[in-house]
Structure formats: C-alpha cells, structure tokens
Amino acid sequence: MLTHIRIASAKPAPKPYNLADADGLFVTVQTNGSKLWRFRYRFVGRQKTLHLGQWPSVSLADARTRRDEARRNVAAGLDPAQLKKKARDVAKIAAANTFRAIAEEWYRKCEDEALAPITLRKIRWLLDIAYPTLATMPVTDITPPDCIAALRKLEGAGRRESARRMRSVLGRVFRYAIHTGRLKDNPAGDLRGAIAAPIVTHIAAITKAEEAGALMRRIEHYTGHAITVIALQVSPHVFVRPGELRRWAWEEINWEQAYWDIPEEKMKRRIPLRVPLSRQVQAKILQLWEITGGGKYLFPSFRSALRPMSENTINAALRALGYAQDEMTAHGFRSMADSLLNETGLFNPDAIERQLAHQDKNSVRRIYMRAEFWAERVRMMQFWSDYLEQLCDDLPPVRSSAAAQGTRPTFGPGPSSMAHLAHD
Template sequence: MALKDLEIRALQPKDRIYKKADERGLYIEVHPSGSKLWRFKYGYLGKDKRLAFGRYPEVTLAEAREKRDEARQKLRDGVDPLAERKRAKLLAHYKAANTFGDVAREYIGKMVAEGRADTTTAKAGWLLEQLRPLCGQPLTDLKPIDILAALKRLEAKGKLETARRCRSFAGRVFRYGVATGRAESDPTSLLRGALITPKTTHHAAILEPAAFGELLRAIEAYPGHRITRLACQISPHVMARPGEIRQALWPEIEFDNSVWRIPATRMKMRRPHSIPLSRQVKAYLLELHELTGPDGYIFPAFHTSRRPLSENTVNQAFRRMGYAVGEVTAHGLRTTASTLLNESGKWSPDAIERSLAHADKDAVRGTYNRGTYWEERVAMHQWWSDYLDLLRDGPEGKDPAWTSSPCRDRARK
C-alpha cells in the first residue's frame, strides 16, 4: 500500500533498521539514529539491486517517486540505473582530477623531466599563474570563449604579449591533454586572430661602431663590482645569450682548446653549442678565475656562490653607466655583433648564425651546419675581439688584425 507523508513523519526509530514499502519497489529505511533513507529495489539481469535516492525529508515523497519512475524508465530502455550512476560519479571524479591546472602542472613536470632549461620551466609556471581563472575547471568543460575571456582580461591590462604567450601555452597544455586522453581537442586553435597582435619590439642595441666604442670605454671604466665589470666586458665578445653567460660553469671552459662548450640543457634550442675563445676573452676569464674559479659558476651571485649572477645585473650596470633602457641591453649586444659582422663582409652569414646559436629552419641543413664553419668561426671570433679593441681604443677604419690591444698582450703573457 502506498505511503502517505503524514505516515512517514510518524515513523519512529527502533533498535534495528526496518523498512516501510511504498509502491513499485520504492521503500524507506528507518535507522536507529532516526535517519529515514529512500531506497529503490529492482532486478537487473537476474540480480537484485538497490538504488539510494537520498534522505527524507530533504527528498520528499513526491521526489522519491519521481526518481523511482526515472529509474524504471532506464530499466525499460535496458540501462542499469545503478551502473549508470557509478559511471557518472567516476566521470565527475575524473573531471575534478583533470582540471586545466592539474594537467598544466603535469605538463610542466614533463618539461622538467626532459631537462628543459630552468628559465623555460619557470616561464611556463609564470604563464600558468596568469591563467589562474582556468585552473580549477576540467579540460573537457573549457570552451574557446572561456579561454578567450581569460586572455582578454590580460589584454585589458595592456599585456598584449603576455596574452599571446598564454594562448600558446594553453594550446600546448590542451594538446598534452589530448595525447594523454584527458581532452578531446585544443580549443585555443580556434582563437587565432582573436587577440590583438602586439607590436614587435627589438632588444635595444647600439649599431653605430663609434657609439659602440663609447660603450666599450664606459664598460672599461665601470667602477662597480669587479665580477659585474668582467661580465660586461666578456658579453660583447662571445655573442651568447645573457642567460647562457651568467649561468656559465668553469668545467665548460677549455683553456687549452680555446673553447667554451655549453651543454644542450642550457641552450634555448636544446642543442649543445661551442664558442671559440679569443685571446681577449681568455684573458678576461683568467682574471675571473682568480676570483671565482676553479669550480661552480663563473659569474656567481654576490651573496652566494650557489646561484648565478642576477639576470638584471648587466643591464643595471648599463643604467649606472648612463645608458637608458631604450639605448642598450645585454641581449642587444648580440644584435650589435650580428649587424657589424654582417656589414663587415668578411664572414659568411651561416658562420655568424652558428655563433649566435640560431636554429636553422631547414632541419637537414641545420644538422649539417652544426658541424661546419668551425675554422671560420675561430678566425671570426678573434677578428671580432680585435675589432672591439679597436673601437674601444682608437679610430675606426683600420684592419683590427694590425692593431695593438692591451687585452691581447695580457693574454700572450
């Protein structure tokens, strides 16, 4: 006989659990604690099963009957309502454990395991922080409009380049999610063209020889920390990226072979890179060796030898020399080298590109070129150091191979 709401409210707890039936498999369990729980009993493939519908009175009699009828409809359609509920719970747990933040952090962990540079993984972590509004949402729930909204918030703050980089990073996370079975597609691919294209800004660099000679003289006269001065003196000669210079280690320097060998783990393109050492650079390194050698960082931080020099140290030194942000930067020294070496007409563009450690767009050609141009690069680096000495010490126009240089003379000794 069907239950009535008044009758259910009157049910009192006993020492043991007991049941009161409603209709068509629905009943209520009364527990010794006083709890009254809805249950639905049914058979599926010859087995008796029970489905919980919740607690009375949070779930009313009418709601319990509605749930029962829905379950009976599933049974008529050949679906086990209990198995379907379990699948739904598993899916909910799966989604909750596979949010954008979870997958992104796992992806960054993969980058670390692959030996990506610390700066690269740190930037990835910073980009994830910019996308914090997406972190708590399952990958499968995120739509292009959700990602666009997060990127537009960055644009509204004037962070156009950050928004562009965040879209690229989010795309890598989604593609990793697809590859690991936790996403179906990359919605960021539909956002191409939706963001404001930032204006390309180049690293500030001095491109006039006479002006560059003034900078070299300012470096020579720099009154600050000796390690900082030597970092500023070496940087124009070696053409390496600022991060590669400041994280350089003494074991990478081969004085006998006049070469600096940088492992792939510290290179932007993940390829090992060798830099010929001119006599001038070797002289600077020998001076540094007395300060920071023979192990560890060549340019350690001032307060601890366990960390490299700060990434802003050289740029701050330029500011103290009187150069504004828009005039020269540590990275811009590479632009100066590239420009003046190409303008000299003495060296092949491929040799210059190899010394700058630029990747070749043609993979086959790039693989071949990695082993070529070494002899030319050795001669070029010595010519470049001699030319820098000429700019620093005297007038332009002479072949630097015939000029005298205090640094070269010191190296010979």
C-alpha cells in the same frame, strides 16, 4: 502510495523498515531516523536494489522521477545500478583530472626535462594567474571562452605578451592531457586572434659601427668591481645571452682548444652551444682566473661564490656608462654582433645564426642549420674581437684579418699550465 505527510511522520523503530510507494519505489526508515529512497527491480532474472538518495533532500516527486528513469533503462536493457556506478566513476575521474591536477603533473614533467629555472619560474607565474579561473574545472569541461576569461586578466592589465605566453602554456597543458588520454580536443588550440596582439618592442641595441666604437671606448674606461669590469668587457666579444654569461662555470672551458661549452640546460632553446674564445677573451679569462678561479663561476655573486652574478649587473654597468635602457642593454650585444657581422659580408649568415644560437622557423632550414660551421665560427669570433678593438681605437673598419684567413686562437702555455687547476 506514499504522501509527504506520511513520510514526515514516520518514526524510527528498533529495526529499519520500509514504506512502499508504487512500481518498486519505497523509502527505508533507519533506526537513527534517516529516510532513504530505494528502487527494487529485476534485471537479467536477478532482483536488485538501486539507491536514489535521502529524503527530504530528494523529495517524493524527485524520487518518482528517478524511479521512472530507472524503469526506462531497464526496459532498454540497461542496468540502472551499473549506469550509476559508471557515472560515479566518471565523476571521480573528472575530479582527479581538473586543470590544476593536470597542469601540476605537466609542470613536474617540465622539471624532469630540466628546463631552465627562469623558464620554470615563468610557467609557474602564468599557471598561478590561470588557476583562479580554471583550477577546479575538469579539463573536459573547459571551453575556449573559459580560456579567454583567464587570458583577459593579463590582457586587461596591458600585458599582451604575457597573455600570449599564457595561451601557449594553456595549450601545452591541454596537449599533455590529450597525449595522456584524458582529453580529446584542445580548447586553447583556436585562440589566435582572440586577444590583442602584443606590441612589438625591439631590444635596445647599438647597431652602427661608429656608435659601437664609442661604446667599446666607454667600456674600456669603465671603473667598478673587477669582476663586473671583466664581465662587461667580455660581453660584446662572446655575445651570448646575459643569463648564459653570468652562469658561465670554469668547468665549461676547454683550455687546450680554447672554447666554451655551454650545456643545453643553460640554453634558451635547449640546444648546447660551443663558443670559440678569441685571444682577447682568453686574456680576460686568464686575468679573471686570479680573482675567481677557485670557485664554480667565472662571474660569481658578490654575496656568495656559490651563486652566479646578478642578472642586472651588466645592465647597471651600462647605465653607469650613460646608456639609457632604451639605448643599450646586456642583451643588445647580440643584436650588435648580428648586425655588424652580417654587414661585413665575410661570413656565412648561417654561421652567424648558429653562433647566436638562433632557431630557424623553417623546419627544413633547421635541419640544414645543424651543420656546425665550426672552423668558420672560430675565424669569425677572432675577427669580431679584432674588429671591436679597432672600433675602440677609432680605426677604419676591418675588412680582412688573420682570423678571416684561418688562424685559430689558442690560450698558449698559460691555459695548459692552468688546466689541472681548473679541474682540481
């Protein structure tokens, strides 16, 4: 049997030679002096050799332990060489299925699905925060505590809402791994309550008619860049999300039927929205055409006509009007319309929800909400613009109008004569 001294003192020769131990174990001394452990055995009538590692990284005692394990496998009808190959293949798969590898694959899928750029940026930001903790770990090795360790980075910084969103992103990555056959269970699936709940903060908005009237009067007298002025004036009338307004493209306007078609890739919920254009909005659009009609966007950036207006432009204008961030925001026009339109009682709440592009949490109700309520929304949007005008003029609230009785707004001769320009 071999000893440590005998192995250490073995010198290389012109040809490799073996030093036998016992029960099929031996060490091969290579011509370069390296010494490799091997185990010779018979399996299904064939003589085979299993490589056990290099001395001294694998000591004599370790080599004997590995030999004994291999002998037990042979006795159990298992081929040690095949078991080793399978373990190596599993390790390779695990290395290729790290959290980063699968997350990046899932992210490319999100890009292919044309998620909104702002959504992709948020996902990338959250993944970059999670990577130091999870990136190199095989997804099959990740446990709920590992996920919590990544979430704690945001929670500890007081960013509870971001931690909640990261939990969602982690869950989506793991679900993708499950769907592609690389994971069985979602380690982020049962983390609800594991981190502190976000502190709910409502979007600052004016929701009382008198205050809305005061706001509209201030907007009417706002002075600034012409594009900003019109953007601020149009915002309360169409009450879309600020990102949708600033990326409004001329090609999205239907001049003949007076509506704005917002494609799904620009919408938060990935559901396209059609916005009826009231007579007041039509007038502003015709006014804006003289300024930006030759470009891509209704409200282009001041620096480049190829880019949309900055996301902070409307909020900056509201600050200039004297409204603090906790009083009114560009997004607040949506809450203002939601509250005041529902207060009138003149319109189906589902029509209001559809125009706001909200998605109901109830799956059955979502199916019902697919109904467009188009005719009612056309009347509602004209009513809303008339109402805002009357609030601006400090008149009593509107209780009925031609819009509510069924009159549909139209651009008239102006747009039809301009329609060919918009598509040249």
